[in-house]
Amino acid sequence: MKLSKILLTILMLACGILFLLPFIWMISTSMKFEQDVFHYPIEWIPVNFNGFSNYMKVWVGDYPFYLYYWNTIKVTVLTTFISVLVSCMAAYGFTKVHFRGRDALFLIVLATFMVPQQSIIVPQFILMRSINLFDTHIGLILLGSFSVLGTFMIRQFFMSINNEFIEAARIDGAGHTRIFLNVTMPMIRPAIATYAILRFIWTWNDYQNPLIFLRTDQYYTLQLAMNKFADTYGQFYSLTMAAAVSAIIPLLIVFLIGQKQVIEGIALGGVKG
Amino acid sequence: MEPAITANNKARASASASKSTSARKKRLQETIAGWIFVGPMLIGTALMTLIPILASVLISFTDWSFIKGIDEIRFVGLDNFAGLTQDETFITSFKNNFILMLAIPITMAISLLLAIIIKNGVWFKDLFKIIYFMPYISSVVGVAVVFQVLFHPSLGPINQFLMKIGIEDPPKWLADISYSLPSVMLILIWTQIGFNMIIYMAGLQNIPKDLYEAASIDGAGSWQQFRNITLPLVSSTSFFLLVTGVVYSFKVFDLIAVLTEGGPANSSSVMVYYLYDVAFTNLRTGYASAIAMVLFLCVLAITVFQWVGQRKWVNY
Known part of the structure; x- marks a missing residue:
């Protein structure tokens, strides 16, 4: 039993390394000189180190990644914040406030969940152009701010809050705003954290919306810039890999920090972006 | 009184x-x-x-283009939909969507195997969860760019390796009409394993341990235990993963847009990519909306299938 566990662990570690080889290759190539990229057998640890110059070209070159980082952080943080707020408010309204037509409204909102975004992207594009939000960060943020999934996920948590807490607060004279902010919000903090991390990751990695709703170079998000960079420097694989590392690794670090929350959240909600 | x-x-x-x-x-x-x-x-x-x-x-019932004014909208009835049935690029893309679905059962099988091994047979469970989850978290654009180089027909590490071990004429992967879609599927499987595995692990968690104990007392081997306990008891999880997987497969845009742009010769085009191409390159808004309707109906059909199927095929 013990022996088989040892063997299986070693085997799985080998599989794991194999699984992550694309990442390892990417990182190692990003620090090489161009002529060493396709050297065979592969030099996993670059013999001649050119990492500094590669990353300088990516970060402050023709496509200044520091700017795209700033854009991406701005869009992602604001989208996450607004989306969490809107979803929490709606979830509270749909569970803890009693008004006529509430459940019908919720069903309508829930039904829109099965509409794939791609099937409405053309009208969305026309809408954004007609209200002058095309090619702006605000437009991009608005597109990601009304999440049915978020509302649904957080609603599940609100439903598990006993109504007695709310009644007690009402008797003490608290209005809905105060109950929402001071009583229920602290209770659903884990749900908020999970959803916020997921929304952050999805928005950070989103490529389709920036591609369609942004045009000006200086508004580009990281993913869009990454692709433009690869188009321009396609023949310089070491540079492209340095850009890929810059696009992938920071988020992986965020994931490693919040991995428990992310993995539990995924398992709990069975959610998919 | x-x-x-x-x-x-x-x-x-x-x-x-x-x-x-x-x-x-x-x-x-x-x-x-x-x-x-x-x-x-x-x-x-x-x-x-x-x-x-x-x-x-x-x-979807007009031949409008958004660069024209609203007043130029002209209804053409079902012409767009009739056009789709004659449009070879659309038919290829539509077919490719269904071929793409083959990746789902493969992903599920690998994920279930990994989930069982990680849950029962190894140390460092959390480490393994993180390892297999990493591609799922990674930016699709970054991943696509990396694989573009890895799959490079003559210089890429994959083909260099294949040639070194004696395969003289390895496939040209993304540049080859018959290998471009399988290459996309390979990457898709790689990115989706983490998600499937985590969901399966949650599903396995719910199976009572004494079932296995009872079975092993009765002399059931590992395979029998897997066939008769694990597989039926994760069927609801499997069903969920199948449905979300199919829905997701209709939405795969980033990967194809960056990796192949639907090529070569539309061999890796799917509906969402063709929709994008028609809407934003050819600027045929009406026609693109007709594709959008087909896409929407496909996803709708799966949702209905999910409602009906949940009762019928999930057994425990």
Whole structure:
């Protein structure tokens, strides 16, 4: 039993390394000189180190990644914040406030969940152009701010809050705003954290919306810039890999920090972006 | 006595009247509060989803292009849909969507195997979870760019390796008509394993341990235990993963847009990519909306299938 566990662990570690080889290759190539990229057998640890110059070209070159980082952080943080707020408010309204037509409204909102975004992207594009939000960060943020999934996920948590807490607060004279902010919000903090991390990751990695709703170079998000960079420097694989590392690794670090929350959240909600 | 009673009744009546006005006032307040709380979400959904879906339906019956003015909208009936049935690129893309689905059972099988091994047979469980989850978290654009180089027909590490071990004429992967879609599927499997595995692990968690103990007392081997306990008891998880996997497969845009742009010769094009191409490169808004309708109907059909199927095929 013990022996088989040892063997299986070693085997799985080998599989794991194999699984992550694309990442390892990417990182190692990003620090090489161009002529060493396709050297065979592969030099996993670059013999001649050119990492500094590669990353300088990516970060402050023709496509200044520091700017795209700033854009991406701005869009992602604001989208996450607004989306969490809107979803929490709606979830509270749909569970803890009693008004006529509430459940019908919720069903309508829930039904829109099965509409794939791609099937409405053309009208969305026309809408954004007609209200002058095309090619702006605000437009991009608005597109990601009304999440049915978020509302649904957080609603599940609100439903598990006993109504007695709310009644007690009402008797003490608290209005809905105060109950929402001071009583229920602290209770659903884990749900908020999970959803916020997921929304952050999805928005950070989103490529389709920036591609369609942004045009000006200086508004580009990281993913869009990454692709433009690869188009321009396609023949310089070491540079492209340095850009890929810059696009992938920071988020992986965020994931490693919040991995428990992310993995539990995924398992709990069975959610998919 | 009598006046007193009347007075009393009157008082009671007015009290109940004021009570009912205050109750009505309260209910009104409650209604206003409710609308304020759900308001932002409702407005957002109406503006960003409901109106666009109606617009999409309408536009799909026109030959409009958004660079023309609204006044140039002309209805052409079902022409766009008839056109789709003749459009070879569309038919290829539509077919490719279904070929792409083959990746789902493969992903699920590998994920289930990994989930079982990690749950029962190894140390460092958390480490393994993280390892297999990493591609799922990674930016699709970054991943696509990396694989573009890895799959490079002559210089890429994959083909260099294949040639070194004696395969003289390795496939050209993304540059080859018959290998481009399988290459996309390979990457898709690689990125989706983490998600499937985590969901399976949650599903395995719910199987009572004594079932296995009882089975092994009765002399059932590992394979029999897997066949007769694990597989049926994760069937609801499998069903969920199948449905979300199919829905997701219809939405795969980033990977194809960056990796192959549908090529070579449309061999890796799917509906969403063709839709994008028609809408934003050819600027045929009406025709693109017709594709959007087909896409929407496909996803709708799967959702209906999910409702019906949940009862029928999930056995425990």
